[in-house]
Amino acid sequence: MTAAIANLVNSLDGGWYLGAAALVSMALPLAVFSGLQCYFVRGIVGGAVKG
Helix, strand or coil: CHHHHHHHHHHHCCCHHHHHHHHHHHHHHHHHHHHCHHHHHHHHHHHHCCC
């Protein structure tokens, strides 16, 4: 996906579709993070406890 966006930059000189492609490429990681956020926080807090 990243390579396709890079090709858009090089071949088409940007444009509104470049912003749309960037939004689509960020949507999946944001959805995964939002869905699994409680596990991320639990892991961070659990690793920070001494004792």
